[in-house]
Amino acid sequence: MSKILAFIESRDNKIKNSGFETASTALKLANDIGAEVEVLLIGNGVNAVAGELSAYGIKKILIADDPRLEKYSTTAYSKVAAEAAKQRGADFIILSATAMGKDIAPRLSAKLEAGLASDCTEILAQDGNIIAKRPVYAGKAYIELKVTSQIKIFTLRPNVFKSIKVEGISAEIEKLDIDLNDADFNVKVKEIVVSSEKIDVTEANVVVSGGRGLKGPENFYLVEDLAKVLGGASGASRAIVDAGWRPHSDQVGQTGKTVAPNLYIAVGISGAIQHLAGMSSSKCIVAINKDKDAPIFQIADYGIVGDALEIMPVLIEECKKVLTS
Amino acid sequence: MKIAVCVSQVPDTTTKVKVAADGKSIDPAGVTYIINPYDEFAVEAALQLKEKHGGETIVVSAGSERNKEAIKKSYAMGIEKGILIKSESEMDSYTVSRNLADVLKEINPDIVLFGKQSIDYDDSQVGNLTAELLGIPSISVVVSIDIDGSKITCEREIEGGKEIVESSLPVAICAQRGLNTPRYPNLKGIMAAKSRQIEERQPTYTENKTEVISMTLPKPKAKGKILGTDASAVPELVKLLREEAKVI
Numbered sequence: 026m027s028k029i030l031a032f033i034e035s036r037d038n039k040i041k042n043s044g045f046e047t048a049s050t051a052l053k054l055a056n057d058i059g060a061e062v063e064v065l066l067i068g069n070g071v072n073a074v075a076g077e078l079s080a081y082g083i084k085k086i087l088i089a090d091d092p093r094l095e096k097y098s099t100t101a102y103s104k105v106a107a108e109a110a111k112q113r114g115a116d117f118i119i120l121s122a123t124a125m126g127k128d129i130a131p132r133l134s135a136k137l138e139a140g141l142a143s144d145c146t147e148i149l150a151q152d153g154n155i156i157a158k159r160p161v162y163a164g165k166a167y168i169e170l171k172v173t174s175q176i177k178i179f180t181l182r183p184n185v186f187k188s189i190k191v192e193g194i195s196a197e198i199e200k201l202d203i204d205l206n207d208a209d210f211n212v213k214v215k216e217i218v219v220s221s222e223k224i225d226v227t228e229a230n231v232v233v234s235g236g237r238g239l240k241g242p243e244n245f246y247l248v249e250d251l252a253k254v255l256g257g258a259s260g261a262s263r264a265i266v267d268a269g270w271r272p273h274s275d276q277v278g279q280t281g282k283t284v285a286p287n288l289y290i291a292v293g294i295s296g297a298i299q300h301l302a303g304m305s306s307s308k309c310i311v312a313i314n315k316d317k318d319a320p321i322f323q324i325a326d327y328g329i330v331g332d333a334l335e336i337m338p339v340l341i342e343e344c345k346k347v348l349t350s
Numbered sequence: 351m352k353i354a355v356c357v358s359q360v361p362d363t364t365t366k367v368k369v370a371a372d373g374k375s376i377d378p379a380g381v382t383y384i385i386n387p388y389d390e391f392a393v394e395a396a397l398q399l400k401e402k403h404g405g406e407t408i409v410v411s412a413g414s415e416r417n418k419e420a421i422k423k424s425y426a427m428g429i430e431k432g433i434l435i436k437s438e439s440e441m442d443s444y445t446v447s448r449n450l451a452d453v454l455k456e457i458n459p460d461i462v463l464f465g466k467q468s469i470d471y472d473d474s475q476v477g478n479l480t481a482e483l484l485g486i487p488s489i490s491v492v493v494s495i496d497i498d499g500s501k502i503t504c505e506r507e508i509e510g511g512k513e514i515v516e517s518s519l520p521v522a523i524c525a526q527r528g529l530n531t532p533r534y535p536n537l538k539g540i541m542a543a544k545s546r547q548i549e550e551r552q553p554t555y556t557e558n559k560t561e562v563i564s565m566t567l568p569k570p571k572a573k574g575k576i577l578g579t580d581a582s583a584v585p586e587l588v589k590l591l592r593e594e595a596k597v598i
Contacts, residue, residue: 097513099478100487122474124508128490131475134444135482140559141443143473156563161471165367166376167566174559212487212517217508225510231598255598273493273528274507279363279469280387280527288597299363305568309595311587317576325574327590329583339581343588344598 027060030087030115032106034125035066036097036217038074042228043121043181045188048081050148050181051119052191057150060117063087065109065201067102069095075198082191086198087113093205096214097125101205103132108203110137115176117155122180130180139176146185146285146306155179163279163302183228184285224258226277231257232286232307234277235265236300238293238314238333242270247337248292254344260284262294278303293333296321313337351405354459355396355429356450356480357389358413359420360470367567374562375440376470385420388465390427391525394532395495396463397428403497406430408457412449414438418548425543426535432546437553440562443475448555450476451483459520461502466491466524474524481522488522489515493529 031051033044048064055062063085066075075086089105106129110118118133120126122144134141146167147158157179158169172178226232233255235248242265252259261271263278277284279299289307294300296312296319304310305324312325313333322328329336361367361376362384368377385393396407409424411417412435421432435449454462462484464477474490481488493512494505502521506513507528535543575590577583591598 099489103482124491124506127474128478128488131443131447131477131479132482132488134475134559135447135479138559141473141475141479142560143475161565162361162365162367162376163469163472164568165365166369167568168374169563169566170560171563172560212489212515212521214513215503215516216514217511218505218514219511223510228509273526276527288591288595298366302363305571309591309597310574311591312574322574322576324571326571326595327587328574328576329578329580329587330576331578331580331583336581336584339584340587343584347588347592348598 027058027116028114029055029060029062029117029119030110030113031062031064032118032120032126032129033064033066033078034121034123035068035071035074038068038070040074040077041123042188043123043183045081046183046186047119047121047181048078048083049189050186052082054148054150054155058155063113065089065106067094067105072198076196079194079196080190081188082194083196084194086196087201088198089201089203091205093210098210098213099128099132100212101209103129103136104205104209105203107133107136109201110176112201118176118178120180122182126180130178133178137176138174139178140172140174141178141180142170142172143180144182145179146182148179160306163283164306165302182285220274226258226260226275226284227282229258230286231255231288232260232277232284233257233290233292234260234262234294235292236262236294237264240334244334245270247341251290251337251341251344254341254348255288257286262300263297291321292337294321295319296324351399351403351461352457352459353396353399353405353407354454354457354462355392355407355409355424356462356464356476357393357409357411357420357424358386358468359383359417360386360468363469369565369567374565376565383416383419385423386465386468388467388469388525388527389420390532391527391529392463392465393424393427393429394530395523395525398530399461399497408432410450410453411435412437412441412446421548422543425546426539427533428539433549433551435551435553439556442558442560443473443479444559445555445557447476447479447483449553450480452554453551454480454484461520462522464522464524466526477522477524486520486522487517488524489517490524491526492523493526495523495529
């Protein structure tokens, strides 16, 4: 029977949502191709949260628990994951395409001479093989590909795959024995600076983005207020990032962040092709723009052709009203 | 200090993708190619490191003849030497990395810079993959670099914040937007770039580990609803979001 090893990301002993998505996807795939699933948790004291994975149907959890692994190290985490894959004889390795997953996966590819399909949005079983579908050109096109090496690695785009709870499973936890030396920690996270309390655009279910139609940085609060009311994150078009209204980290689009929330609200954004590439796979798109011919309306599910500054305050109040009633 | 930077040439961001006759790749007709924007940040970082710490700069690229343009652009910005590992057949990230690593082993740089991803296949693999093949640490998605003796400290973007990452040298760095503002080549640079040779190499590795089966365009969306031309359309919008789309 072939084996799937799923790397589950945790930070500060908290399993990320993307980790549960990875676990559920691994189980579904295992069911389709007749494989067994083992998951890997790396950290310091991760034992305490491992049990949470049982609730998602995971039966076997491998743990690399070491005080030196408390903070992320690309070299050490990659070594642990590669050793785990070798020790357990993994045929498939699945990770989430988060900042951490994207950092580890290429190293596993090198260490295990394994092909890697990154940032997949679909994983399909076909005649015992796995076909991955993933966006290219920031989502302007998709490719289907297969990995031809013996060990195959896939990273999953966060927020795309479902996490599914399963009742009545109690996982067996096994501590891995992996030798780590000082050289494995040549690169190490010293500190994490959280930008603010706000949710990152790539992880939010709702994203409200602003563009030139806001007329000036002093009006960006309208975007932030609506995002807050909807429990989402705020983003920006490249135009207003280049104009210095917003930081680079807010930019949605081909050379910024790619997002796929349930709801994307574009406020005063005309929809340059680069912007559309970064958000067009959102499940529901709302556009508010003065120009009825703006490209954003071609991909919007709902649109209001009008002045964002006039519409936004009313929209914020209406959402507040509806959500509290 | 020996500084290497790896670049590639990609369709520019305004490209409307059309699928080629093979059904697996982009139709290059009418496409304008540019140096990968993230590689431009890497080239700028290489030049700034040289200006601050002294040393030599070299650009390496693996791919088709087209990649010479990315090397020439790097020359025009100020990079001194360039190598193209030339292959007209499609190379996946693994194959590109194997070839880059073989050349970089010879160069033996103190720091090797990459763009955090190329904007064609968006793989985000080559930087870390090459670093692993070289047996050196790497820091990806980097927005600041500070070198102090044999220690480097970078800020790396993660979800909702930044990691402050420390590493020994040699190291690989993958550049993210925000790291710097790439310089425009001046006339002197452009003239100098014209006379500078590009060393061509044969690939040392050709076995891809992935195979593209097909390329497709996303399904066009059904025409959306325009609900009005002013704020009076807002209640209708909120109702639809709640009852039809069920997203709030």
